[in-house]
Amino acid sequence: MHADIVVLPGDGIGPEIVSATLPVLAAVAKRYGHSFSFAEHDIGGIAIDRHGEPLPAATLEAARKADAILLGAVGGPKWSDPNAKVRPEQGLLAIRKALGLFANLRPVRPHASALGASPIKSHLLEGVDIVVVRELTGGIYFGDKNRSDTEATDLCRYSVAEVERVVRSAGALARQRRGHLTSVDKANVLETSRLWRDVATRVMREEFPDVTVEHQLVDSMAMHLLSRPRAYDVIVTENMFGDILTDEASMLAGSLGLLASASLGAGKVGIYEPIHGSAPDIAGKGIANPYATILSAALLLRHSLGLVEEAEAVEAAVSAALDAKVFTTDLAAPGQGVDTAGAARAVIERLG
Ligand code: NAD
Numbered sequence: 001m002h003a004d005i006v007v008l009p010g011d012g013i014g015p016e017i018v019s020a021t022l023p024v025l026a027a028v029a030k031r032y033g034h035s036f037s038f039a040e041h042d043i044g045g046i047a048i049d050r051h052g053e054p055l056p057a058a059t060l061e062a063a064r065k066a067d068a069i070l071l072g073a074v075g076g077p078k079w080s081d082p083n084a085k086v087r088p089e090q091g092l093l094a095i096r097k098a099l100g101l102f103a104n105l106r107p108v109r110p111h112a113s114a115l116g117a118s119p120i121k122s123h124l125l126e127g128v129d130i131v132v133v134r135e136l137t138g139g140i141y142f143g144d145k146n147r148s149d150t151e152a153t154d155l156c157r158y159s160v161a162e163v164e165r166v167v168r169s170a171g172a173l174a175r176q177r178r179g180h181l182t183s184v185d186k187a188n189v190l191e192t193s194r195l196w197r198d199v200a201t202r203v204m205r206e207e208f209p210d211v212t213v214e215h216q217l218v219d220s221m222a223m224h225l226l227s228r229p230r231a232y233d234v235i236v237t238e239n240m241f242g243d244i245l246t247d248e249a250s251m252l253a254g255s256l257g258l259l260a261s262a263s264l265g266a267g268k269v270g271i272y273e274p275i276h277g278s279a280p281d282i283a284g285k286g287i288a289n290p291y292a293t294i295l296s297a298a299l300l301l302r303h304s305l306g307l308v309e310e311a312e313a314v315e316a317a318v319s320a321a322l323d324a325k326v327f328t329t330d331l332a333a334p335g336q337g338v339d340t341a342g343a344a345r346a347v348i349e350r351l352g
């Protein structure tokens, strides 16, 4: 098949992990007889520098026409002044919103060969296989914001329809997996969470009676996620809770550099990106872990292009590289580890 892939490297380690990932996709194309075109566009801080805005019209237009979008990361100290008029992160939020990508799937599956990199005891990690479905285009991220000299507000707002659609995505996913859904909220305090819980309960009862549902408050969830991670199958939650819980969950896998994501909406096009950021502390050194981005490319093959066998081949190649202890410095013992390019090469070699 032919696919037009829009590539948004962004800032910091973004260009490093994306340039490590494109050869993996090219190798997949070669091996399976596909043709992928890669068109690079600016987003984030680099777009502010070059065009004065974090999401230039040309980037959005290309994204709308693409079959899929691969993104690195945005942001960094250069653009982080609290009084800055525009911020890189606004570009990312705007493209998610403009494309209607309301469901952000973040799989958490600790790899047997990397368990030692996790701060959590290995016996708690064996068999852990979770997908967090994070609501991505609503909540406190997108409500009205105000700032005066003496105070600031961020409005958290959810509509019934916004909760329904993301719970439906999570319910459908749970049905294909182990049939268990955990809905996470703060219904003891927040009105938006009480709406969330009502809607989630109704949608699951009416449309997914075969899926078991449990509701969990986000504070205790943050604890249970580390103390009994095997208890979870699909977790669905609102935008900000999902953001925070998944960075926490990355410690089950051993590194933020291992967690991939797919941002999906009603259509086929999606944005595929690692859950981590631009990692300014290691940017420019060529040592970032590319596996999260490569695994995001696997999600791209599966969800936007429908290439399931190819997606599984990439995932198996990453697993094989981890089995061979091809670790970047975030996973390796102190003083050891390969660089970004070395890890990507190890994946390509194992693609067969
Ligand atoms: P971060 O995720 O960039 O980094 C957190 C820590 O994890 C750092 O120590 C970093 O070195 C490490 N890390 C992250 N990815 C890694 C990788 N692939 N390999 C090895 N180590 C890795 O979070 P932060 O420092 O809080 O944020 C930095 C910037 O990134 C901010 O501007 C933030 O807004 C932005 N950000 C962007 C995205 C995105 O583009 N989707 C996501 C999160 C944060």
Ligand code: IPM
Pocket: 074, 075, 089, 092, 093, 243, 275, 276, 277
């Ligand atoms: C993520 C990031 C973004 C978010 C930021 C950079 C806007 O942290 O993708 O997880 O909070 O959604």
Ligand code: MN
Pocket: 243, 244, 247, 275
């Ligand atoms: Mn985040």
